[in-house]
Amino acid sequence: MPTQAVLSGLRAHWTVASDPRATRDRRYLDTADWRVFAAGWTLEFDREKGHGSLLLRDRRSDAVVLVGETDGPPQFGPDLPAAASWARVRDAVDTRRLLVQAQLQTGLRTVRIVDGEGKTTARVVLEHHLAAANGARHRLARHAAIMPVRGYDRVAAKIAGLLGERLGLAAVDEPLLVSVLAVLEQPPPGSRLGPAAPLTPAMSAGDAMGAVMARLRQQLTENEPGVRGELDTEFLHDYRVALRRCRTIIRQVRDVLPAETAGALATELAWLADLTGPVRDLDVHLLELPGGPATDDSITPLRAHLTLRRAQAQAALVAALDSPRYVDLLELWQGVQRPPARPALTRAGQPAVTRAGQPAREVIDASIERAYRRVVRRGRAIRPSTAPEALHDLRKRGKELRYLLECFHHLYPDETRAAVVRELKALQDNLGEFQDCQVQAAALRSMADELLASRAAPAATLMAMGRLADALEGREARARAEFGTRFGRFDSPRNRKRFEELLAAGPADPP
């Protein structure tokens, strides 16, 4: 962009004043899954003259929405400015860690259009940017940003006309962050990797299964650094979801993968899942503890106890991730993604019966139908007196059904699938609340025994733990009372019809 041409163009029409040239270093912060961006903003941390500032911008217009002061880049929601206006940003970030997604160095030259009173009526900021991420640096095209001043919008509109029509500059209609990521050859913000591989109706079951398994492996490995580095609790959560999804489709989509490999992979995935379980359970305990400045001191020993146990479980998990067994597991997983050129032989030397060559819809339809019938059958068998284990089991079966619907969602029409998933999710939420509360209350009571035996906590802590357990049991009872209604909705004639439609529908349009 010819800077001189812009300046001459502006001077020909207005009185122009220039501010001293400046440079800015900014870091774009967002969670690993771009929650700030998804909420409609971009968040920048700028360091200037020894103090830091945070700028929240509208992601479409790049206009500054909020400004805050901070010593260093905030890491979690509570590190954001305490002002009430930042509450919605804190809510969006939730428990996730804010990571530096990209860095940008900008050279700025601001020219101001002034009126007869010497009042600034618009600004034009001439910018050249240098983007950096993972050691790479790239220059962006030069920008001229028109900054309107409220109440003087006509001036800004005239400048836009001048720069566009007379000087032939192209308007940029994407946020700066999007351009920055593009030049760094990184995926655009918000392009969160879903579980569904881009499947087409023409695919064979073997190819579809391979594509989904590859996607799940990618999800797992993307979350691994966050799990190892303990960046936030969601990395492990997402890591475990990828694991569970993979285990589900191996179990539920039958006769597609070579039986021996599938069996071996299932065993290894179960090993890994067992190692991640304790860390996640302790994460949930810690997240559920009352927090904030008003926290009761009596739960401090409990928090310390949980933190210690979590550190032990995390160390065991990291040791497993460092082991050759884990490397072998990932290799095995990758091998499964490539469908074999010819059917494997059984031990008897006969070609194994495989459905890998059949159309994907045919095979997945059968799996979904089987999973659905199982949920209905087991749900109907539950009475008010049924033992809680039956509800836990129903939750697992519900998860299997949901994972199948999600992983292969491109094979089904969107609307019907979404409606079916919505109803299933409502049921799952209820079962999840019931189980989580029960497990946590039981764990609290057993930890109280441990603490009492080791005399590691005063009576006040044990009493506080009792109160927490009581509260959890109250929630558990409410969830149990609601189960009938929730399951009734899932098992309603209307929802049954939806499932029939889903399986009867023709293949979805290719994604």
Next chain:
Amino acid sequence: MRVIATYSIKGGVGKTTSAANLAYLSALHGARTLLWDLDPQGAATFLFRVKPRVKGGGKALVRGRTAVDGLIRGTDFDRLDLLPADLSYRHMDLHLDGAKRPTRRLARVLSPLTEEYDRIFLDCPPSLSLVSESVFEAASVVLAPMIPAPLPARTLDQLSRFLRREAVRRPQLLAFFSMVDSRRKLHHEVVRELAGQRPEVLHTQIPASTVFEQMGVRRAPVETFAPRSAGAEAYRALWEEVLSLSAG
């Protein structure tokens, strides 16, 4: 949204200087800030180089016939906007008097701006009138500059009593000395008599300084052109004290 009014019965005590400098500091520290220049003389409007004109005049504004949104002007400073003065504000009392629930009118004008601004400053004309009553109804804090002349305690008592008895919302009253000349014995005595003796009188004092006269020439807050001056330092201290006592 907090509404802070700078108010005094007397003129020439540093209301506009205080409103302009404090509003600037508020915006500088990240708060989206609006300054409404209610004084028909339009000194704050002049300081920020905006034309003292409100489309439709004060009457249409307080009677709800003009949307306030379209009247706001951005200043030369980030996050600081101005609602300009207009000569018609000299009849504001009459405009309010003819309206229903006159003392609620200013608060109603500001109500659509709740989400948009973190703080609104009201620079009030010197008087005790329907306009001031309407200001007291809209404001959560009344900042009252006092010059160290005789009888400041009496003036403060009057204002304090008025706010207690008449103002429905009972805004918090915070008074401070301005234009203090440390070389004058009288100033010393008056300040000593009140500062530290009454909870509503702030510790920070704004000195008499030529730097404030310069504001009219430079047409900008002192922080922007003389940040190291005693005047700028005093306003920074005053702002911190106000924030610490008024919860923002």
